[in-house]
Amino acid sequence: MEWGSRAAASLLALLCAGCVLRCGRAQYERYSFRSFPRDELMPLESAYRHALDQYSGEHWAESVGYLEISLRLHRLLRDSEAFCHRNCSAVPQPEPAAGLAHYPELRLFGGLLRRAHCLKRCKQGLPAFRQSQPSREVLADFQRREPYKFLQFAYFKANNLPKAIAAAHTFLLKHPDDEMMKRNMAYYKSLPDAEDYIKDLETKSYESLFIRAVRAYNGENWRTSVTDMELALPDFFKAFYECLAACEGSREIKDFKDFYLSIADHYVEVLECKLQCEKNLTPVIGGYPVEKFVATMYHYLQFAYYKLNDLKNAAPCAVSYLLFDHDDKVMRQNLVYYQYHRDKWGLADEHFQPRPEAVQFFNVTTLQKELYDFAKENIMDDDEYQTVLNTVALNCILKLKMERFWNMWMTSWSWRRLASPQQRDASRCSGDPDSLSSLPQ
Numbered sequence: 001m002e003w004g005s006r007a008a009a010s011l012l013a014l015l016c017a018g019c020v021l022r023c024g025r026a027q028y029e030r031y032s033f034r035s036f037p038r039d040e041l042m043p044l045e046s047a048y049r050h051a052l053d054q055y056s057g058e059h060w061a062e063s064v065g066y067l068e069i070s071l072r073l074h075r076l077l078r079d080s081e082a083f084c085h086r087n088c089s090a091v092p093q094p095e096p097a098a099g100l101a102h103y104p105e106l107r108l109f110g111g112l113l114r115r116a117h118c119l120k121r122c123k124q125g126l127p128a129f130r131q132s133q134p135s136r137e138v139l140a141d142f143q144r145r146e147p148y149k150f151l152q153f154a155y156f157k158a159n160n161l162p163k164a165i166a167a168a169h170t171f172l173l174k175h176p177d178d179e180m181m182k183r184n185m186a187y188y189k190s191l192p193d194a195e196d197y198i199k200d201l202e203t204k205s206y207e208s209l210f211i212r213a214v215r216a217y218n219g220e221n222w223r224t225s226v227t228d229m230e231l232a233l234p235d236f237f238k239a240f241y242e243c244l245a246a247c248e249g250s251r252e253i254k255d256f257k258d259f260y261l262s263i264a265d266h267y268v269e270v271l272e273c274k275l276q277c278e279k280n281l282t283p284v285i286g287g288y289p290v291e292k293f294v295a296t297m298y299h300y301l302q303f304a305y306y307k308l309n310d311l312k313n314a315a316p317c318a319v320s321y322l323l324f325d326h327d328d329k330v331m332r333q334n335l336v337y338y339q340y341h342r343d344k345w346g347l348a349d350e351h352f353q354p355r356p357e358a359v360q361f362f363n364v365t366t367l368q369k370e371l372y373d374f375a376k377e378n379i380m381d382d383d384e385y386q387t388v389l390n391t392v393a394l395n396c397i398l399k400l401k402m403e404r405f406w407n408m409w410m411t412s413w414s415w416r417r418l419a420s421p422q423q424r425d426a427s428r429c430s431g432d433p434d435s436l437s438s439l440p441q
Contacts, residue, residue, distance in 0.1 A: 028201075031072045033079045041127055044073040045134040048147070055150055060158040067151050073128075074142045078246050080128035085245035088118035133250045143280060145174040145202065152184065162197040164188070170201040176287040206235035207283040210290075210297065217300055222307045229301050236294070237357055239281055244364075247273035264379050271372045278365060294361060295324035302334065311338055311345040320358035 051066035093111055123129040141147065152167035165188050172181050188194065200207075213228035247270050257265060282289045290296055302317035315338040321331050338347065354362075 028072060028075065031075055033076065033083070036072075036076050036127055040069050040072065041131065042069075042073070043131040043134070044070060044077060045132070045138045047073055048134075048138055048141070051147075052150065055154060058157075060154045063154045064151065064158055064160075067147050067154065071142070071147055074139075077128045077134070077249075079242075080123075080126045081246040081249045082242035084119050084122035084126070085248050086242065088115055088122060089245070091115075091118055143276075145171050148201070149181065152181070161188075161191075161194070165194055165197040166199050166201050169198050172287075173200055173284040176284070204235075204239055204281070204283075206232045206239060209235060210283060211285075213300065217304060220307075222304045225304045226301060226308065229297055229304070233294075233297055233301075233357070236281065236297075237361060240277055240361070243277035243281060244274050247277070261379070264375065268372065268375045268380065271368055271375070274368055275372060292324055294358070295321050298324075298355075298358065299331070302331075306334075311341070311347060312351050314338065315347060315351045316353060316355050319352055320354040323354050323358055323362045 047066050047070040051063050051070055054060075054063035054066060091114075093114070148167045148171035152164045152171060155161075155164035155167055168181055168184050168188065172178065172185060175181065209228045209232035213225045213232060216222075216225035216228060278293075279289075282293045284290075298317045298321040302314045302321065305311070305314035305317060315335070318331055318335050318338060322328065322335070325331070335352075338345075339352070341347075342351075
């Protein structure tokens with residue numbers, strides 16, 4: 001029952017003494033899925049491109065304004081996709097007519113047509129879908145938090161140090177090895193009194209709950225740890241399934257194929273997106289993502305429940321953990337312990353079953369991976385698969401033009417303390433909460 005691994009991280013923060021510090025309005029303060037400001041409704045790609053144009057022209061305030069609007073527009077689009085797909089997937093399917101029992105294909109496509117009708121009606125009522133839709137490249141930029149790379153420098157040039165620090169930190173959480181941003185943060189760290197401004201502007205509520213739960217665990221406050229971790233789990237699953245739903249958005253048709261191959265192509269693209277959801281939603285602690293995040297939450301829970309002498313809840317958490325790491329020796333020993341004392345604690349067979357939400361998550365992620373591997377081996381040709389592998393590199397090459405502009409600042413800026421992004425080879429295109437100690441092992 002020993003827990004040993006440590007993931008240390010320290011809250012570092014910085015501020016320029018003597019500067020007029022203007023926190024301004026957070027980019028999501030005006031955000032509302034239900035009542036998005038009408039004056040900000042515009043195509044996401046247009047807002048983003050305009051922001052980058054203003055950035056290139058050194059119009060910092062205008063660039064900041066449109067970058068912030070584009071972040072809100074992206075969240076609106078993401079939430080709108082998830083809303084419609086979540087609601088339409090929950091609509092009960094009517095019982096098939098008796099005559100269709102022998103026609104499974106017709107039943108399948110009948111369900112698809114009803115789903116399409118539901119989605120069409122839902123999207124007609126949402127403002128995000130009344131705008132032209134962004135390209136996949138632009139959506140990928142937002143997934144990688146690329147706007148924060150521009151925002152941190154624009155904030156700095158606009159003399160808004162608090163927001164520049166927060167934007168740099170937000171970008172680094174997704175790109176901990178980015179040398180340019182690490183140099184910028186090193187400069188910020190040389191400034192005094194910025195502790196309140198290092199924060200993740202894209203943090204999710206389950207991340208805060210997880211951190212609170214681990215802090216309580218480290219302080220041996222088992223009841224509080226259990227309470228917060230039990231809140232973090234469903235909150236993460238909600239974000240995960242919303243991410244899956246958001247992957248089922250529009251697709252750009254680039255070629256002509258047979259009916260079933262065309263459907264398969266679209267679904268493979270959806271799978272590629274869905275397979276990234278777990279990784280993209282995993283918290284970054286001390287510059288490193290939490291390994292096996294879902295399993296880790298169950299590991300914390302099983303030990304905290306054990307310390308509370310609540311083995312009826314500890315045992316299912318142990319079995320749930322083993323879904324994701326079947327060969328973990330420590331957890332298997334824990335399970336043997338629970339089984340040995342089952343009579344003492346009144347444990348029945350039902351207590352040695354994984355929790356339903358863990359089973360669902362495991363089945364979904366496992367089946368998605370199996371389907372994608374099947375498609376990669378049997379449906380996607382070599383050129384298509386190589387295109388998938390090259391997507392990140394191609395996107396990085398397209399960004400070199402903007403990075404050349406940044407490079408000019410390095411040669412013209414007399415201070416040269418804050419490194420602006422520099423041109424880098426395409427081959428290279430390939431903060432933090434309090435210490436979280438005693439990670440399970």
